[in-house]
Amino acid sequence: MANEDWKLQWSIKTPTGDLINVRANSAEELSVLLEGIAEVSGQAASTSKVIGAAYNAIPLSTAPSAVDNPPWATSPTTPPVAQYATAPIATPPQQSAPTCIHGPRKHLSGVSKKNGKPYSMWVCSQPQGADQCAPAN
Secondary structure (H helix, E strand, O other): OOOOOOOEEEEEEOOOOOEEEEEEOOHHHHHHHHHHHHHHHHHHHHHHHHHHHHHHHOOOOOOOOOOOOOOOOOOOOOOOOOOOOOOOOOOOOOOOOOEEOOEEOEEEEEEOOOOOOEEEEEEOOOOOOOOOOOOEO
16 A cells, blocks of 8 residues: 655656656655656656557457367357457657657657648657757658
8 A cells, every 4th residue: 555644746747648646745855756757757758668669569468379169069169359459550750769858759740720731740758848848850
């Protein structure tokens, strides 16, 4: 069970939707914990990217290896039904992702709602705000 004896909490939602909570009993402790997170944020972003790619490439469960058809079965075995969703997996651009001071950048592309023109750019992984780097093409 988690320790619920904390006085301060800092929470941030990452661009991938993960929620990070940092809890401390004093401002000094919170400052030290946040500095520690800042030191490993690039590594955490890289690890999250690898885990996301593995999740898309490898199913979380395995399909049966063989159809069970015992000799006493009274009806013929039906072919197995596909067990995994057939939704397309997004493929990243073929070039390697550029980085900024916050770690690897995220590729965004689409069609502008304002002018209907297509766009493609690499954006900073930092949430929008004063600390976010400018997009790169």
